[in-house]
Amino acid sequence: MSVSTVDRAISQKEKVRENYLNVAHTVESWLLTTDHKRIAMMYLISISFFFVLGGIFAGLVRLELTSPNGKLLSSETYNKVFSAHGIIMVFLFLVPVIPASIGNFMLPIMIGARDLAFPRLNLLSWYLYMIGGGMILASILFGGVDTGWTFYTPYSSIYANGNVALCLVGVFIAGFSSITTGLNFIVTVHKMRAPGMTWFRMPLFIWALYATSVIIMLGTPVVAITLLLVVIERTLGFGIFSPELGGDPVLFQHMFWFYSHPAVYIMMLPALGVINEIIAANCKKRIFGYEFVAFSSIAIAVFGFIVWGHHMFATSQSMYASMVFSVISFLVAVPSAIKVFNWITTMYKGSVELTSHMLFALGFIGLFTIGGLTGLYLSSIATDLHLTATYFVVAHFHYVMVGGALLGFMSGLHFWWPKMTGKMYNEFWGQLTAILMFVGFNMTFFPQFIAGWLGMPRRYHFYAQEYQVWHVASSLGASVLGIAFILPAIYLTHSLIAGKQASANPWNAVGLEWTIPSPPTTFNFPENDLPVVTWEAYEYYKEQHGHGHSDELEVGAFEWRESEEASV
Amino acid sequence: MSLHALETVGVGDDGHEEHAHQTVSIQYENIEQQNESYIVGMWSFLVTEVMFFGALFLLYSLYRVLYFNAYLEAHQFLDVKWGTLNTMVLLVSSWSMVMAVYSGQKGRRKAVLVFLGITQICAAAFMGVKSIEYSKKFGEGLFPDARFNYAKALTMHHEESKASGNVHEPPSPRHVMAFKALEEAEKAPEVTLAAPTAMATLAGAPDKNQIKEAVPSAAWGTFEHEQNKARIFFSIYFTMTGLHGVHVLIGMLLMGALMYFYGSKHHCVEDYIPLELIGLYWHFVDIVWIFLFPLMYLIS
Amino acid sequence: MAHVNPNPKPVPPQQETTKHPSAWVYHFTFGFLMIMLGVTVALYYLDLDRKTGITGVNLIVALLVAVSKATAVVLFFMNVKNGTRLTWLWAALGFIWALLMGGIFMDYESRAWVYHDGWQR
Amino acid sequence: MDNELRLTIPAASEFAEQHDKLFHTINLLAIFFTVIVFAGLAFMIIVYRKGSKVNRLRAPSHNSWLEAAWTIPPLVLGLAVFFWSANLFASAYNPPRNAKEIFVIGKQWMWHMQHSNGIRENNELHLPLGEPIKLTMISQDVIHAFYVPEFRMQRMVEPGNYSVMWVTPSKPGKYHLFCNMYCGTQHSEMGGWVYVLPKEEYNRWVASAARPVAAGGIGSKMGGLSLAQQGRALYEKRDCASCHEGSGPSQGRGPSLAKLYGQRRQLQSGQSVVADDAYLRNVLYYPNEYALAGWQQSMPSYKGTLSESDVLAINAYVKTIGVSPVGEVGAPSSDAPAADTTNQQWRYMYGGESYK
Numbered sequence A: 001m002s003v004s005t006v007d008r009a010i011s012q013k014e015k016v017r018e019n020y021l022n023v024a025h026t027v028e029s030w031l032l033t034t035d036h037k038r039i040a041m042m043y044l045i046s047i048s049f050f051f052v053l054g055g056i057f058a059g060l061v062r063l064e065l066t067s068p069n070g071k072l073l074s075s076e077t078y079n080k081v082f083s084a085h086g087i088i089m090v091f092l093f094l095v096p097v098i099p100a101s102i103g104n105f106m107l108p109i110m111i112g113a114r115d116l117a118f119p120r121l122n123l124l125s126w127y128l129y130m131i132g133g134g135m136i137l138a139s140i141l142f143g144g145v146d147t148g149w150t151f152y153t154p155y156s157s158i159y160a161n162g163n164v165a166l167c168l169v170g171v172f173i174a175g176f177s178s179i180t181t182g183l184n185f186i187v188t189v190h191k192m193r194a195p196g197m198t199w200f201r202m203p204l205f206i207w208a209l210y211a212t213s214v215i216i217m218l219g220t221p222v223v224a225i226t227l228l229l230v231v232i233e234r235t236l237g238f239g240i241f242s243p244e245l246g247g248d249p250v251l252f253q254h255m256f257w258f259y260s261h262p263a264v265y266i267m268m269l270p271a272l273g274v275i276n277e278i279i280a281a282n283c284k285k286r287i288f289g290y291e292f293v294a295f296s297s298i299a300i301a302v303f304g305f306i307v308w309g310h311h312m313f314a315t316s317q318s319m320y321a322s323m324v325f326s327v328i329s330f331l332v333a334v335p336s337a338i339k340v341f342n343w344i345t346t347m348y349k350g351s352v353e354l355t356s357h358m359l360f361a362l363g364f365i366g367l368f369t370i371g372g373l374t375g376l377y378l379s380s381i382a383t384d385l386h387l388t389a390t391y392f393v394v395a396h397f398h399y400v401m402v403g404g405a406l407l408g409f410m411s412g413l414h415f416w417w418p419k420m421t422g423k424m425y426n427e428f429w430g431q432l433t434a435i436l437m438f439v440g441f442n443m444t445f446f447p448q449f450i451a452g453w454l455g456m457p458r459r460y461h462f463y464a465q466e467y468q469v470w471h472v473a474s475s476l477g478a479s480v481l482g483i484a485f486i487l488p489a490i491y492l493t494h495s496l497i498a499g500k501q502a503s504a505n506p507w508n509a510v511g512l513e514w515t516i517p518s519p520p521t522t523f524n525f526p527e528n529d530l531p532v533v534t535w536e537a538y539e540y541y542k543e544q545h546g547h548g549h550s551d552e553l554e555v556g557a558f559e560w561r562e563s564e565e566a567s568v
Numbered sequence B: 001m002s003l004h005a006l007e008t009v010g011v012g013d014d015g016h017e018e019h020a021h022q023t024v025s026i027q028y029e030n031i032e033q034q035n036e037s038y039i040v041g042m043w044s045f046l047v048t049e050v051m052f053f054g055a056l057f058l059l060y061s062l063y064r065v066l067y068f069n070a071y072l073e074a075h076q077f078l079d080v081k082w083g084t085l086n087t088m089v090l091l092v093s094s095w096s097m098v099m100a101v102y103s104g105q106k107g108r109r110k111a112v113l114v115f116l117g118i119t120q121i122c123a124a125a126f127m128g129v130k131s132i133e134y135s136k137k138f139g140e141g142l143f144p145d146a147r148f149n150y151a152k153a154l155t156m157h158h159e160e161s162k163a164s165g166n167v168h169e170p171p172s173p174r175h176v177m178a179f180k181a182l183e184e185a186e187k188a189p190e191v192t193l194a195a196p197t198a199m200a201t202l203a204g205a206p207d208k209n210q211i212k213e214a215v216p217s218a219a220w221g222t223f224e225h226e227q228n229k230a231r232i233f234f235s236i237y238f239t240m241t242g243l244h245g246v247h248v249l250i251g252m253l254l255m256g257a258l259m260y261f262y263g264s265k266h267h268c269v270e271d272y273i274p275l276e277l278i279g280l281y282w283h284f285v286d287i288v289w290i291f292l293f294p295l296m297y298l299i300s
Numbered sequence C: 001m002a003h004v005n006p007n008p009k010p011v012p013p014q015q016e017t018t019k020h021p022s023a024w025v026y027h028f029t030f031g032f033l034m035i036m037l038g039v040t041v042a043l044y045y046l047d048l049d050r051k052t053g054i055t056g057v058n059l060i061v062a063l064l065v066a067v068s069k070a071t072a073v074v075l076f077f078m079n080v081k082n083g084t085r086l087t088w089l090w091a092a093l094g095f096i097w098a099l100l101m102g103g104i105f106m107d108y109e110s111r112a113w114v115y116h117d118g119w120q121r
Numbered sequence D: 001m002d003n004e005l006r007l008t009i010p011a012a013s014e015f016a017e018q019h020d021k022l023f024h025t026i027n028l029l030a031i032f033f034t035v036i037v038f039a040g041l042a043f044m045i046i047v048y049r050k051g052s053k054v055n056r057l058r059a060p061s062h063n064s065w066l067e068a069a070w071t072i073p074p075l076v077l078g079l080a081v082f083f084w085s086a087n088l089f090a091s092a093y094n095p096p097r098n099a100k101e102i103f104v105i106g107k108q109w110m111w112h113m114q115h116s117n118g119i120r121e122n123n124e125l126h127l128p129l130g131e132p133i134k135l136t137m138i139s140q141d142v143i144h145a146f147y148v149p150e151f152r153m154q155r156m157v158e159p160g161n162y163s164v165m166w167v168t169p170s171k172p173g174k175y176h177l178f179c180n181m182y183c184g185t186q187h188s189e190m191g192g193w194v195y196v197l198p199k200e201e202y203n204r205w206v207a208s209a210a211r212p213v214a215a216g217g218i219g220s221k222m223g224g225l226s227l228a229q230q231g232r233a234l235y236e237k238r239d240c241a242s243c244h245e246g247s248g249p250s251q252g253r254g255p256s257l258a259k260l261y262g263q264r265r266q267l268q269s270g271q272s273v274v275a276d277d278a279y280l281r282n283v284l285y286y287p288n289e290y291a292l293a294g295w296q297q298s299m300p301s302y303k304g305t306l307s308e309s310d311v312l313a314i315n316a317y318v319k320t321i322g323v324s325p326v327g328e329v330g331a332p333s334s335d336a337p338a339a340d341t342t343n344q345q346w347r348y349m350y351g352g353e354s355y356k
């Protein structure tokens, strides 16, 4: 193919070409950088660190639960371990992971800007993240936190042992890190689009990031202030939520879930966005029903704000309120359905290539569907009365968060890795990992649905023997899953050292990010000139003729790119 | 100096070509994009701020509905005069801020400095008044931490108004309760006063139950619930005004920096964007107070 | 470490239309705010609730006054005119906040419906 | 390890039977959609894999009818499930009037049950088969949740607020009782067993539980008194009668409590409330909050002197005043002898190996 020869020629040149990675090598050049790409890489590294930490805690949980009266940990330690797992995974891993790493890197490039609107704010965001993360880490190491990630009052504000206040302040600060990122994205999308990049020419990933940012901006302050109030109640003794002091503990749950349900969409929407890019690139087709997919992101963001009460069906929340929250939860499933079906239809008459990132994406669709559908058991009030706070819920949210968001992240990471690092990883290991992860994941969490249906309560250190079968099965799966997570750590690191140079467009995809060299230069575009966008998103075919072989198809936008590249 | 005179101070500084001195950061195409981005950014930030305070207003409203009588009574401890004064001070500061921005747009460096100065003075006055109010509340035992002592405050309040001849009616049942409770408290202070916060302060202590049993006698027990509701009012009051005060302080710092820049010769007056942004922020802080004032001080 | 754009593009000329209002707008707004402040405080001492016998009037009027003050500040001091894109953000915000408020009050208000008029009598 | 792969769990209440129908319907629905999605993906991957020789002409890029086709069915099906579920939930919300009332108190980390016949149990609950049971529950500290998987039902047990849950056990057996709201260190050991007994067996248990240990019984009935009688003892100990229909010096200071339960009360604040369980509790703890119109508020608060369990007992008595005779009471009793079972808790709850 002529294309790859051009690519190869370019990659020869690239050996010496200056890029954002090799412009400077000093420590300050990283710690004081304002380049969104460098900040994204710093985010990627620090978030991975917290993921490994959270994963180790998950491993401890699974290890302990192989026995119904596990003796490895004391009950108190067990509680601290699963709390640490939940807190780290949610606040330090899954909320920032896609926006702050991939999003940070790709958003300006994909809309054709030299950087985010506020580069220094972006750096501040990373520092806030590190400070918040450091405080959470400190609270876990010194004293521990045994409240669960939900921090329910009055347990957290009065009864809990350990270092809850410090941890909450950490979460508060980490929250401001995501607010700053969200704010930056919003302004960037509004003001920094390249000439010709209209709203409906934006890649769907950007739409998803935009919707995410709006949720972050509107929801995060509420949880920030709520957690701050718990801190004040705990340290100073102000009365807000504690019934001992005249407060109402259920009010805390309202305020907490008002953020934390939208927060699950903060975690999910970016992943849903990533999948669009992967599907389009691996089917060489425009996403079916672009507008519907774009608006479904907005619909999820808006409706997501009015379902929080579905976490409180078993509390003293009024019956009528529960019903309202329940019905809206069913409604919010519809935009998700729209996305899923549009992806499947996109593949129709496409040219599906099973690259590693596509495998991750396919796994994502399957697991998100299962996770989302099991959400329906929970949003139906009568069944939730049985299932709430059992392992059914644990399985549900791991299906959406690990099977969904995390696989979405893996997919995006594999897709853009060549662009971000300029190196190709080993495709075979990538594919193997995707399959292993899918299998290991189902082995880990499917048994938990059954255990939950049988009534196994969550956050249980000791449990009844009849559940042991399922716990052992789950732990077995978790070891497979653990291996599946070790692999990318190895082959991705290996690619950095010994990987092939990546061409500008290794996947033959369209989109502004593939028009620039890998890795990009500091201000993204050659000569710092912004591109002028004259084409629609995902313009894989200019026109169609001929039949059969995909190789015979004309890849319209690609032709255009070839000529662009010649000038690089 | 008359207003008009103020406005014309510093005309000498301008007269250059528009935007000539403003630098454009690399990510922007032109100065307009840069300026608009900053303004959109500030507004977005204010949106988060509104949600931040909005959540607190929500807490306020919910407890106001649940515990209206306690609110009504507890708000008497807030001095309407101080509150009005502070509102006035903030409104003046808002006006001088907008005048500073106005002068900045016209490129009048000295006028900017003067108006910012007025704003600073108002902000400082606001904080001064707040600290007077706060220290009074601390003295009365109205700071809602473990030492919160509503009985004492109520009793003192009653005596004060008796002394000033305001009250002719007999004390309300709540006052009676407060007297009784206080009497008991004086008899066995270490036990009784600890009661409401026993749980809070002894969190984790093994003998929670002991304390619980040692505590309340009838009068105190009756009063405890009253006290707790007032305590919620004051918790919300201190949280909201405290956070608002923090915002004022941050505003003062920002204005200080701004004054430094406007005062120093190197600063280019054409770049009025920082001034405009801080102006927006300051008006927001003002708006929060516009709502806080009637909701906290003027409950009827 | 801010990088500077060495050759920024000129601003398209037609944009130069947003005028700064005359300073008198600000003085009038300020006067309005002060008057409204007086109104709020007066209301408090008048206590409409007692006068009219309807509970909550005073609160509503006081809030209306506060909203009008805030609106004045937003419109004139904060100069909301080039806010086309922003207006909807603000609308979204008010909407979302109303949802939070509405949701929580819906719960607390409707709790009594079941217990008090239900089976227990 | 229990090697049997158990996939079902008995449905031991009427609600559970209804619940399972709904659950399995949702199951079918979920499987249906999962199959569609997986089959769709598989089809596309296989048929349109790169290099396959198929017609790729005129690939569509949007189609509003198609969008509607996959928007409306999920919507309709979802709403159908919602209505079914909400209906079932509503029916499970309000206990029938003839329900047998049992009081439950949760505290870190045990359950305390008070039957109206005076029997008290810790971490165990004996229920008669086929009779509607109303559990009125409250916590003394943090939030707990009362969960019996076989009943498919749970409710949070909150401090300061009665929550109600009701079931009609429909299958005899011994079922797990779990605390299903995270409540601290021994959350996983806060539980025990629920016994659903056929009528005769239940009556035998009641008789034995009422008999003191010395007499060969279980002795969980305090001094042989019913809950109302225990309440009466407390009522007398606290001298409530001195104000309420008493003959003492302060006679007539308080209203008569006869036939109070369920009546509508006019408060000084202008509100009118129904004298339900929550009202009776709150009057004892926060009397000034519930000052009655027409009365000079002078009742002391019993917060701190009467525990939640005392309050339940007293109110069980108050409900009988003027309604039914309670019978003479012997020596006043104190709180239940809450044996500390936590040490052997794991063995007790889950059996098998010894604990730690």
Ligand code: HEA
Pocket: A150, A264, A265, A267, A268, A310, A311, A329, A330, A332, A333, A334, A336, A337, A338, A340, A368, A369, A370, A371, A372, A373, A375, A376, A378, A379, A380, A384, A387, A388, A389, A393, A396, A397, A400, A401, A404, A405, D029, D033, D037, D073, D074, D075, D077, D078
């Ligand atoms: C990424 C995170 C994420 C996502 C995306 C979701 C998505 C959904 N969640 Fe989940 N959820 C969590 C994370 C997430 N959740 C977490 C962390 C918890 C536990 C918190 C805790 O207590 O610790 C939780 C708990 C939780 C509960 C409370 C359970 C309880 O504690 O009792 C409920 C109840 O309604 C619920 C519902 C839903 C619904 C309806 C969706 C929907 O958005 C799903 C929509 C998707 C689909 C439905 C699939 C695709 C659609 C089709 C294939 C078409 C067919 C559709 C129909 C027939 C309608 N979730």
Ligand code: HEA
Pocket: A051, A052, A054, A055, A056, A058, A059, A060, A061, A062, A082, A083, A085, A086, A087, A089, A090, A093, A094, A147, A148, A149, A150, A394, A398, A401, A402, A406, A444, A458, A459, A460, A461, A474, A478, A481, A482, A483, A485, A486
């Ligand atoms: C993004 C969110 C996220 C992610 C990715 C995960 C990932 C995993 N989680 Fe987690 N989980 C939560 C969010 C998440 N979880 C939340 C919010 C809770 C609720 C907490 C609460 O109740 O408060 C929870 C609770 C929770 C429980 C319930 C605990 C309880 O209720 O008692 C369990 C039990 O199995 C569990 C297991 C796992 C497992 C096996 C993984 C695996 O997918 C993890 C796999 C990853 C790794 C293992 C790391 C990478 C591997 C290495 C670096 C190799 C070295 C490590 C080992 C070999 C161990 N999680």
Ligand code: CUA
Pocket: D106, D107, D108, D109, D143, D144, D145, D179, D180, D181, D182, D183, D184, D187, D188, D190
């Ligand atoms: Cu009690 Cu969990």
Ligand SMILES: [Cu+2]
Pocket: A260, A261, A264, A307, A308, A310, A311
């Ligand atoms: Cu949710």
